[in-house]
Amino acid sequence: MKTSKPLLILLLIWSTMPFSYGQTNYRHLEIQKIADGVYAAIHRNGGHGICNAGIIDLGDATVVFDCMMTPAAALELQQAAKELTGREAKYVVNSHYHNDHIRGNQVFSNATIISTSKTAELIKLRGPEELASDKRDAGERLQGWKSNPVSQDPHTEKERIGMIGYYEALSSSVKDIVITTPKATFKGSMSLHGTVRSVELIDMGEGHTQSDAVLWLPNEKILFAGDLLFVETQPWMLDGDPENWLRILERISDMQPETIIPGHGPVASTAAIDPLRTYIRTVMDAAAQVAVGNNEKLKCPPPYDRWMLSVFYFPNVMGMAERNGKSGKGK
Numbered sequence: 001m002k003t004s005k006p007l008l009i010l011l012l013i014w015s016t017m018p019f020s021y022g023q024t025n026y027r028h029l030e031i032q033k034i035a036d037g038v039y040a041a042i043h044r045n046g047g048h049g050i051c052n053a054g055i056i057d058l059g060d061a062t063v064v065f066d067c068m069m070t071p072a073a074a075l076e077l078q079q080a081a082k083e084l085t086g087r088e089a090k091y092v093v094n095s096h097y098h099n100d101h102i103r104g105n106q107v108f109s110n111a112t113i114i115s116t117s118k119t120a121e122l123i124k125l126r127g128p129e130e131l132a133s134d135k136r137d138a139g140e141r142l143q144g145w146k147s148n149p150v151s152q153d154p155h156t157e158k159e160r161i162g163m164i165g166y167y168e169a170l171s172s173s174v175k176d177i178v179i180t181t182p183k184a185t186f187k188g189s190m191s192l193h194g195t196v197r198s199v200e201l202i203d204m205g206e207g208h209t210q211s212d213a214v215l216w217l218p219n220e221k222i223l224f225a226g227d228l229l230f231v232e233t234q235p236w237m238l239d240g241d242p243e244n245w246l247r248i249l250e251r252i253s254d255m256q257p258e259t260i261i262p263g264h265g266p267v268a269s270t271a272a273i274d275p276l277r278t279y280i281r282t283v284m285d286a287a288a289q290v291a292v293g294n295n296e297k298l299k300c301p302p303p304y305d306r307w308m309l310s311v312f313y314f315p316n317v318m319g320m321a322e323r324n325g326k327s328g329k330g331k
Contacts, residue, residue, distance in 0.1 A: 026044070026076045026080070027044065027047055027048075027072075027076070028043070028044055028047035028048050028049040028068065028070075028072065028073035028076050029041045029042060029043060029044060029047065029049045029053070029068070029073060029076055029077060029080070030042045030044055031055075031080055031084070032267060034220075034222055034259055034261070034267070035217075035220050035222060035259075037056065037057035037059075037085070037196060037197070038054075038055075038056050038057070038217065038220065038222055039054065039055040039056075039080070039084055040052060040053075040054055040055075040224075040261045040267055041053040041054065041055060041068075041077055041080060042266070042267070043068070043264070045158060045161055045162045045165065045308075046161045046162060046164065046165040047073065047165055047169075048068075048069060048070040048072055048073045048165060048168065048169035048172070048173070049068040049069060049070070049073035049076075049077075049100075050068060050069040050070075050073075050100035050165075050166060050169060051066055051068055051069065051098075051100040051101050051227070051263050051264060052066070052261055052262060052263055052264065052265075053065060053066045053067060053068055053077055054066065054215065054224045054261055055077075055080060055081045055084055055085065055089075056197075056199055056215070056217070057084070057085040057194075057196065057197075058192060058193070058194020058195070058196060058197055058198070058199070059194040059195030059196025059197065060194050060195045060196075061087070061090040061091065061192070061194050062081050062085040062087050062088065062089045062090055062091075063089065063090070063091045063092075063093065063192060063199060063215070064077060064078075064081055064089040064091070064092045064093070064108065064111070065092075065093045065095065065215045065224045065226075066093065066094065066095050066101045066102075066224075066226060066263070067092055067094070067101070067102065067103075067104030067105055067107065067108060068100065068101075068103075068104045069099055069100040069101075069103050069104065069169050069170075069173070070103060070104065070169050070172070070173040071103075071104060071106060071107050071173060071176055071177070072172075072173070073104060073169075074103075074104025074105075074106075074107035074108070075107055077104065077107075078107055078108065088110055088111070089108055089110075089111045090111060090112065091111060091112050091113075091114055091192055092105065092108045092111045092112070092113045092114065093113075093114050093115070093201060093213065093215055094113065094114070094115040094119055094123070094182055094213075095115075095119075095212060095213050095214065095215075095224075095226025095227065095263070096115075096119055096122075096208060096209040096211060096212045096213070096226055096227060097115075097119050097122035097123045097126060097127070097209060097211075098209065098227065098236075098239075099127075099130055099131075099134075101226065101227070101263070102123055102127070102180075103173070103177050103179075105180035105181075105182075106177070106178045106180045112183050112184050113180065113181075113182040113183050113184070114182055114183075114184045114185070114186065114190070114201065115182040115185055115186075115213065116185060116186060116187065116203045116211045116213050117185040117186070117187050117211075118203075118210055118211035119182070119185075119209075119211045119213065120181055120182045120185045122209070122210060122211070123179065123181050123182070124179075124181050127179035127181075128179055131174060131177055131179060134170045134171075134174045135174045135175075138167050138170035138171040138174060139167075139171045141167045141170075142164065142167035142168055142170075142171050145160060145163045145164045145167055146164055148160050155306050158308070159308055159309070159310060159311075162308060162309075163311070186201060186203070187203060188202075188203055189201060189202045189203065197217065197219065197220075199215055199216065199217055200215070200216045200217075200218065201213055201214070201215055201216075202214050202215075202216055204228060204248045204251065204252075205244060205248065206240050206241040206244050207228055207240050207241060207244055207245035207248040208226075208227040208228055208235060208236070208237075208239065208240045208245060208263075209227075209239045209240045210239070210240060210241075212226055212227065212228050212240070212248070213226065214226060214228060214252075216255070216257075220258075220259075221256065221257050221258040221259070222257065222258065222259045222260075222261070223252065223255065223257035223259070223260045223261070224260075224261045225252065225260050225261065225262055225263065226263045227262075227263035227264065228245070228248055228249070228252065228263070229249075229252070229260055229262040229263065229265075229268070229272060229273065229276060230262055230263060230264045230265055230276055230309075231262045231264070231265025231266055231268045231272045231275075231276075232265050232266070232275075232307050232308060233262075233264040233265045233307055233308040233309050234279065234304060234307050234308070234309040234310055234311075234312040234313060234316070235264075235276070235279070235280075235309075235312065235316075236309075236312055236316070237280065237283060237312075237316045237319070237320065238315070238316065238319040238320070242280050242283070242284055242320070243284075245280060246277055246280060246281070249273050249276065249277050252270075252273065253270055253273050256270070257269075257270060260272065264308070264309070265308070279304055279307075282301065282304070283313070283316045283317055283320060284320060285297075286298070286317045286320075287316075287317050287318075287319075287320030287321040287323075287324055288321075288324055290317055290318065290321040291321040291324040291325050297317065298314060298317060298318075300313035300314070
């Protein structure tokens with residue numbers, strides 16, 4: 001068949017473009033195919049999903065890993081799961097208790113929500129406290145970020161848009177949130193079996209929080225890591241155990257995953273582990289210096305000043321310094 005030159009050029013351009021799965025106008029997330037039946041739902045900067053999520057087709061059942069921060073984002077995730085697998089989610093996994101990973105639970109009323117036993121306790125204990133705090137403070141913090149002028153620096157502007165999206169998500173959703181705790185819990189590990197594949201849920205222990213679970217596809221060597229991995233994004237370090245987090249990262253590396261879906265940032269490989277490990281050590285070292293009066297370490301160093309959520313560096317260092325002071329490590 002003879003093809004005109006303009007049409008040939010158009011076809012060549014089209015063939016190099018990433019394929020869009022399902023609905024193309026999701027406001028809060030972007031779907032990326034990782035393997036047949038395995039998808040990452042990546043948070044759109046400025047949207048209300050905040051964390052990344054996953055959709056896994058077991059063959060006769062669908063698993064959603066983490067469900068984003070707002071019902072609006074969770075509804076998009078639910079719709080994507082239906083479009084991609086042909087069915088509603090049977091299982092929803094909460095990797096840990098932080099609000100951006102669990103507040104979409106209420107949308108998945110027909111699913112079995114699963115977490116570690118400790119995470120379920122933390123959702124029940126801290127969920128209402130955090131929701132009350134958000135109702136009180138989110139609107140004011142949103143206005144604070146909106147009042148920041150548009151920046152000519154692309155990174156600064158990207159972060160400003162992201163923080164506005166975060167506080168918009170909080171302030172617009174708090175009145176509708178019903179803290180929904182997991183219906184099933186596990187300790188150690190738990191397997192979900194299907195006709196096409198099985199997945200393993202693994203409690204990695206105390207790292208980013210007091211209990212962090214991952215979802216592992218051993219045959220495909222795909223790991224949904226939750227917030228045990230941040231890519232080009234600063235993590236929050238004050239709800240877990242940074243020293244044990246470093247050991248967990250070594251354990252993840254030893255699993256030799258070929259693809260890792262982080263809790264925040266782009267899909268990655270094990271090459272993303274070392275930058276996070278170095279960041280954690282940098283904060284711990286800076287906190288030790290601040291604890292003995294060296295405040296020069298309070299300035300965020302490169303390359304972390306160009307990572308997303310760079311606003312976390314100061315509270316991370318100060319919080320760790322306070323811990324050091326109480327434990328005597330800074331003396």
